[in-house]
Amino acid sequence: MKKNNLYKCENCGYESAGYLGKCPECGSWGSLVEVGNSQPVHEKSTTHQATVQKLKEIESVNSDRVISNIKELDRVMGGGIVRDSVTIVTARPGAGKSTLLLQLSNALVEEGYKVLYASGEESGSQIKKRAERVIENIGEDLYIMATNSLDAVVAKAEDLDVDALIVDSIQTFVLDEYLPSRAGSPKQSLECAYKCVELAKNTEKPKMVFLVGQMNKADELQGLRSIEHLVDTVLYIEGEAGDPLRTLMATKNRYGSTGEIGFFYMEETGMKSIDNPSEYFMTTREEAVKGSSLGVIKEGTRAIVMEVESLMNKTFTPYPSRITDSIKKDSLNIMISILEDKMKLKLFDMNVVLKAVGGLKTFDPGINFAIIMSLASSYYNKPIKKDVVFIGDVSLTGEVRKTEGLQTKINEADRLGFSEIAIPKTSAKIKTKNAKIVEFKNINEAIDYYLS
Template identity: 55%
Template sequence: MKKKTIYVCSNCNYESIGYMGKCPECTSWNTLVETEVVTKKGSSSSSKKVSKNSATIKRLKEIETSNSDRIVTNIGEFNRVMGGGIVRDSVTILSAKPGAGKSTLLLQVTDELANLGFKVLYASGEESESQIKSRADRILKNIHQNVWVVSDNSLDNVLEIVEKIDPDIVIVDSIQTFTLDDFPGSRAGSPTQTMECAYELVKIAKNIERPRAVFLVGQMTKADELAGVRALEHLVDTVLIIDGESGEELRTLLTTKNRYGSTGEMGFFNMGERGMVSIDNPSEYFMTQREESSMISGSALTVVREGTRPIILEIESLVSPSFTPYPSRIGESMRKEQLNTLISILEQRGDIKLYDKNVVIKTTGGISLKEQASNLAVIMSIASSVFQKSIPNDTVFISDVGLTGELKRVPSLQVRLREIDRMGFKRAYIAKGSGKVGSFKSLQIIECNILKEVILDCFKKR
């Protein structure tokens, strides 16, 4: 064995034999970390390596796939984000801020898998076995005998246990706390240890004769990014991120990469004392249920798409007099620049003056407004607050609004309309010329050209 010191970029995994302040690959400053690697004597990059086991080859056309390759749990939102269930030979990494619920969610998934008859190994490098047991006692009704737990920072020991008990699912919490004995000069969490540990876990997951599903917990940086090298995200099949503030109950599970499903899919959970509870009907969660007799001004409904799913969302606004030369523009759920643009459109094209008014916008549930399809609803909620007139609870707005005041068509309109028709809404305002929208049970489609038409139709008739 021969030790060699190299410098590895913690951002892009670039390697250098000498230290540099700036990485020449990703141009990041002060990211090269000193790392010791061990090489075997007599090894040479020019020497040919012959694999003992020859690779199998198949025609792509002859490879069979079916839904039976997936493990479906009883956690609906988790299944959705995973693309319909857990692929049996997949590697998934889950990351979040400290305290967001990473270990809690995986412990619940562990319980679900054990109840389905699968043997699960939960390996932790951060918590003791008693700590894991205490959490399990709090959030699980009964602990299944198919769940095995090991608290150890050595991945070599964990791999030995995998060979011994032969689990179907392996959970490693977290990957940055484990080490391999073959790299004694590298500390836990270094690029070398993290990547080499991940490579070993990918090997046991992708074993053709004995495939296993592997879940890795990844630590998050202060910049809310997955800690370590970017190559770790490329290596795994699925990357999941839990988003949510520690003081709030709502947790959002987002997939930023999924080789077996849709990237950008979202799942919603309610975090409580008994763990994370799946919110199977988000539309009811993200709007306020009101009686017709208690309608309130400043509220408008729209339909946003989170991944492949349409969600009915309530947008609330508050317009108040300003006693300063510069009125406030606060958008808790949207960018300030976007809010200022929509206010300017409402002033110029809707003849509603807001130069002396404070405007505050937020969404019920705290979902960020990223789609242009919600712009008309934002404007109408502000107009409702200005006029002190409520919008009927059975009305939904689905359109973008241009700087000219014209309504613009939005993608996946039929999917959005089918969702509000299913939920029993009666009226939907859309852009004229949006194409064929189909027929609905009781939903009336109102097509308008410009913003002023929508304002007059909503408020001047009443």
């Protein structure tokens, strides 16, 4: 019986028996691509037998974690890599996907595991050149395979009995069963991902599988959303061109939190884990300077001390500039409006520039108290003493408000040896080992206290 061609939307996964210029589900134009043949129109569906078990009687699969000793990666993964998990890593070109996974491969080898790194984009000699640059001592059990055939990769992985498989990238591989569909087509990419999941979930010999996923123009994982639903963990590497800071975050994690963020520093010798971010995002100075203040943000379960710097000068244009790289521009404008209204500062004719040391971006409102103090310090041309940390949000009425994870943030500032921590007025009992706690009802009190 004749079969119909099947088309699938690359954005939402909608399926159609014929081509449509516009997807009826998500409204995208030109997003439907041919993925193969649908079932015969009049073919009856078959019923598959499934085993029903009581949940309490199902045996747990051995999903203990492997520690790679790349601390920031282990943190984002939830405390290590689950042995039978599939993780996809995506980022813009040049962000460091392949570099990080090559370093991970060797780190696992150093821990006694056998790893196969399969690349459909680079030759063995190209991978070797990168390895000589980013790996100090290449391990004995790190195997490289340059091919576009996933059938060959799976066969070799089983033959070598590896513990971990890296597939770079999933969009460059094909399975012979689904030819002539080209590499990168939704059909091939999805079926290749299914094959990798099948390999990883083998109950007799589970494997850690990492897939590199290419990114499209919209800065999203290329291909069908089904791939993201299929894998256990989705990791994104973010970083601006020319900026060495890289952040690693999980947008999906079946074995841990999606709120954790890992920090890396990209240099010639690869991606270096920033194990103590609080020290990285501060400037070590002998003397206090104007426009600088310290706050604490919470990223995942971890508190990080963050230094913000501001600069003000007179504008010679009708509209002053408002520039920020650490918070939303609207948030900066709100802080300026609060200072104008509550402190009567004349900022209507001032250019204002705000940035975070290290290029860190945050959406934690608990940094607003530090931002207000930084702006006030720049305006009054007076420095704030350098061993003070400000923790708190600021309301439109100028009140300093409690922030999420206050005690955790205080603990981090106290651990780093700051002598004074400024917080909102609170009835809660605050514990510190060494630091002095100073409480404020509003920004007027704080600015008078530190800048008068």
